[in-house]
Amino acid sequence: MSLPARRKFIPLLATALALAALFTTASLLYPGFCSRLVVANLFADNAALGISAVGMTYVIISGGIDLSVGSVVAATSIVAATLIGRHGWHPVPVIALSLLLGLLFGLGQGLLIQRFELPAFLVTLGGMFFARGLAFAVTPESAGINHPFYDWVQALRLPLGGRAGLPATALLFLAVFVVAAAASHLTSFGRNVYALGGGADSARLMGLPVAATRVAVYGLNGFASALAGVVATFYTGSGNPAMGAGLELDAIAAVVIGGALLTGGVGFVEGTLLGVLIFGTIQSALVFDGRLNSWWLRIAIGLLLLLFILLQKWISGRAGAARAE
Amino acid sequence: MSEPGQKPRGASVGARLRWPALSLAALLLFNWFFSPTFFHLEIKGGYLYGTIVDVLNQGSKAMLLSLGMTLVIATGGVDLSVGSVMAIAGAAGALLVTRTHLPFGVIAPICLGAGGALGVANGLLITALRMQPIIATLILMVAGRGLAMLLTGGQIITFEQPSFVFFGNGHFLGLPFTTTVVALAFALTLWLTRGTALGLFLEATGDNETASRFCGAPTAFIKTLVYGFSGVCAATAGLIATANIKAADSSRAGEMMELDAIFAVIVGGTALTGGRFTLAGSILGALLIQTLTTTLYNLGLPPAIAPAPKAVVVVAACLLQSAKFREWTRGLVGRKAAA
Numbered sequence: 081m082s083l084p085a086r087r088k089f090i091p092l093l094a095t096a097l098a099l100a101a102l103f104t105t106a107s108l109l110y111p112g113f114c115s116r117l118v119v120a121n122l123f124a125d126n127a128a129l130g131i132s133a134v135g136m137t138y139v140i141i142s143g144g145i146d147l148s149v150g151s152v153v154a155a156t157s158i159v160a161a162t163l164i165g166r167h168g169w170h171p172v173p174v175i176a177l178s179l180l181l182g183l184l185f186g187l188g189q190g191l192l193i194q195r196f197e198l199p200a201f202l203v204t205l206g207g208m209f210f211a212r213g214l215a216f217a218v219t220p221e222s223a224g225i226n227h228p229f230y231d232w233v234q235a236l237r238l239p240l241g242g243r244a245g246l247p248a249t250a251l252l253f254l255a256v257f258v259v260a261a262a263a264s265h266l267t268s269f270g271r272n273v274y275a276l277g278g279g280a281d282s283a284r285l286m287g288l289p290v291a292a293t294r295v296a297v298y299g300l301n302g303f304a305s306a307l308a309g310v311v312a313t314f315y316t317g318s319g320n321p322a323m324g325a326g327l328e329l330d331a332i333a334a335v336v337i338g339g340a341l342l343t344g345g346v347g348f349v350e351g352t353l354l355g356v357l358i359f360g361t362i363q364s365a366l367v368f369d370g371r372l373n374s375w376w377l378r379i380a381i382g383l384l385l386l387l388f389i390l391l392q393k394w395i396s397g398r399a400g401a402a403r404a405e
Numbered sequence: 406m407s408e409p410g411q412k413p414r415g416a417s418v419g420a421r422l423r424w425p426a427l428s429l430a431a432l433l434l435f436n437w438f439f440s441p442t443f444f445h446l447e448i449k450g451g452y453l454y455g456t457i458v459d460v461l462n463q464g465s466k467a468m469l470l471s472l473g474m475t476l477v478i479a480t481g482g483v484d485l486s487v488g489s490v491m492a493i494a495g496a497a498g499a500l501l502v503t504r505t506h507l508p509f510g511v512i513a514p515i516c517l518g519a520g521g522a523l524g525v526a527n528g529l530l531i532t533a534l535r536m537q538p539i540i541a542t543l544i545l546m547v548a549g550r551g552l553a554m555l556l557t558g559g560q561i562i563t564f565e566q567p568s569f570v571f572f573g574n575g576h577f578l579g580l581p582f583t584t585t586v587v588a589l590a591f592a593l594t595l596w597l598t599r600g601t602a603l604g605l606f607l608e609a610t611g612d613n614e615t616a617s618r619f620c621g622a623p624t625a626f627i628k629t630l631v632y633g634f635s636g637v638c639a640a641t642a643g644l645i646a647t648a649n650i651k652a653a654d655s656s657r658a659g660e661m662m663e664l665d666a667i668f669a670v671i672v673g674g675t676a677l678t679g680g681r682f683t684l685a686g687s688i689l690g691a692l693l694i695q696t697l698t699t700t701l702y703n704l705g706l707p708p709a710i711a712p713a714p715k716a717v718v719v720v721a722a723c724l725l726q727s728a729k730f731r732e733w734t735r736g737l738v739g740r741k742a743a744a
C-alpha cells in the first residue's frame with residue numbers, strides 16, 4: 081500500500097501532536113515534569129526499547145514481524161554478564177561476541193522465513209521460546225557485572241545543564257536512530273525494504289534482491305536486539321534471563337504508534353522515535369503521579385495502539401477514496 | 406475447499422493426523438525406555454493417578470485453547486489474546502467468588518460470557534474495522550494483562566469455594582474433572598463444526614474469503630463468532646488454571662499459553678493459511694506439547710529452560726509441513742543419489 085506523498089506524513093504529524101499533547105498535559109498536571117532532567121531520562125530509560133524499536137521498524141516496513149526481541153535481549157544480557165563476571169572476559173570482546181550472536185540468530189530466523197516460506201510470526205515465536213530457554217539455561221538468576229570498563233561507561237555523561245545529562249546508552253540510542261533513519265532514506269537497502277513491504281512480487285519483478293533484503297532485515301533486527309541487550313546490561317549493571325519480557329510488544333506498539341503500517345511498505349524510523357517517546361512520557365507520568373499503578377501503562381499502550389490503527393485506517397481509506405475519484 | 410463435497414474428508418484428515426500421532430507415539434516410546442515410572446498408574450481412593458493422568462490434567466488448558474484456536478486459524482486468523490483472556494476470566498472468577506455469595510454455577514457462565522465478549526470484540530475489530538488478526542488480538546494481549554492486574558489490584562486473590570476448586574482439582578469417573586470438561590468441549594465443538602453447516606462456512610471463509618462472501622456465506626459473522634468462541638475456550642481454561650492453584654494470579658495466569666495453543670494447532674496439521682482444519686489433530690498436538698513438557702521435566706530439565714527444546718520441536722514440525730522444505734530435502738537426496 082502506498083499513500084500519496086503528503087498523506088504519508090499525516091500519521092507522523094498525528095504522532096507528534098499526540099506526543100506534544102501528552103507531554104503538555106503531564107507538565108500541567110505534575111509540577112517539575114517539564115524539565116531537562118525528565119526529557120533526558122526519556123532517552124536514558126528507554127534506550128534499550130528504542131534501539132529494538134528502531135530494528136523492529138525495518139522489520140515491520142518490510143512487511144514482517146519479530147517476536148523474539150525480548151528474549152534475545154535477555155539471552156544477550158545473561159551471556160554477557162556470565163562471560164564478564166564468571167569467566168573474567170574483558171567486556172569489549174564480550175560485547176562484540178554478543179552482537180555477532182544476535183546477528184546470526186536473526187539471520188537464522190530470516191533464512192527460515194525466506195527459504196522455507198514459514199510465517200514470520202511463527203518462526204520468531206519459536207525464536208522467542210528458544211532464546212528465553214537458552215537464557216535460563218545459562219544461569220537461572222540475575223548476575224551482576226562489576227568491571228572497571230562498565231564503571232567507566234556508566235560514568236560517561238553528556239551534560240545538558242543542571243542535573244540533566246545523557247548517559248552513553250542514550251547517546252548510542254540516538255546514534256542508532258540517526259544511522260537507521262538516514263539509511264532508510266538514502267541507501268538502496270532502505271528503498272529495497274520499502275519495496276519489499278509494499279509488495280514482494282512487484283519488488284522481485286523490478287529485479288530487487290528480495291530474498292537477501294528479507295534475510296538482512298531479520299539479521300539486522302537480531303543485531304539490534306543484541307545491542308539492546310548490551311545497553312540493558314549497562315543500564316541495570318547486570319544480566320537477567322527474565323529481562324525484557326513483553327519488550328517485543330512495546331517495541332511493536334512504539335513502531336505502530338509511530339505511524340508504520342503492519343501490512344508493510346509504510347512507516348518512518350523518525351515516527352518510531354516519537355512512538356518510543358510517547359511510551360516513555362506515559363511511563364514517566366505514571367511515576368510522577370504515584371497513585372496509578374504500572375499496569376495502567378499496559379492499558380494505555382493498548383488503547384493508544386488501537387487509536388492509531390484506527391487513525392491509519394481512516395487515512396488510508398480516504399486516500400483510497402481520493403484515488404478512486 | 407478445493408473440491409467441495411467430493412473428496413471424502415476422512416482420508417485427508419487421517420493423513421494429516423499421521424505426523425502428530427507418530428510424534429506422540431515416538432515420545433511415548435522414548436518414555437517407555439528411559440522413564441520407567443511414566444506409564445505407572447495406580448488407584449488411590451477410587452481415583453486414577455500417574456504421569457499419564459497428569460499429562461491429561463495439565464494438558465487440559467492447552468487442549469481447550471487449541472479448540473478455539475483451531476477454528477480461528479481455520480478462518481486464516483490467529484488469536485494472541487487467549488493468555489490474557491485466561492488471566493481476566495480467572496481474576497473475575499476469583500473476585501466474584503470472594504466478594505459475592507453467588508454459587509459457582511452462576512459465576513462460571515458470567516466469566517465465560519466475559520471471555521466470549523472479549524473475543525467478539527476482537528472479531529469486530531477484525532471484521533468491521535478490517536484490522537489484521539495479529540494486531541487486533543495483540544492489543545487485547547497487551548491491554549488485557551493490565552486489565553486483569555487492575556481487577557485484582559495487583560494482588561493474588563485466594564479462595565476456598567469448594568465447587569470452584571472442584572472445577573480444577575476434582576475427580577469424575579476416576580479421572581480428573583478437567584478431562585471431562587475437555588471431552589465435553591471437544592464434543593460440542595465437533596458437533597458445531599461437523600454436525601451443522603458452520604464447519605463448511607468456516608473452511609470456506611478460511612480458504613477464500615472473497616469468493617465465500619460472493620457465494621453468500623456470512624463470512625464476517627462467522628469470523629466474529631469464531632473469535633468469540635476462542636474467548637469462551639480461553640475463559641474456561643482460565644477458570645481451570647485459577648482453580649488449580651485456588652488463586653487468581655493475574656501476572657502469571659495463562660502466561661505463554663497462546664504459544665502452546667498455536668503450536669498445538671499447527672503441529673496437529675491445521676495450516677496457518679486457513680481452510681481445512683482438524684480438531685482431533687489439535688487435541689493430539691496439545692497432548693504432544695504437554696507430553697513433551699512433562700517428559701522434559703521428568704528428565705530433570707528446569708521449567709524455565711523447557712521452552713528451548715519445545716521451540717526446536719515445533720519449528721521442526723512446521724518445517725516438515727512446509728512444501729518448500731520438502732522440495733529442498735528431496736533436492737538434497739536427489740543430488741546425493743546422482744553423485
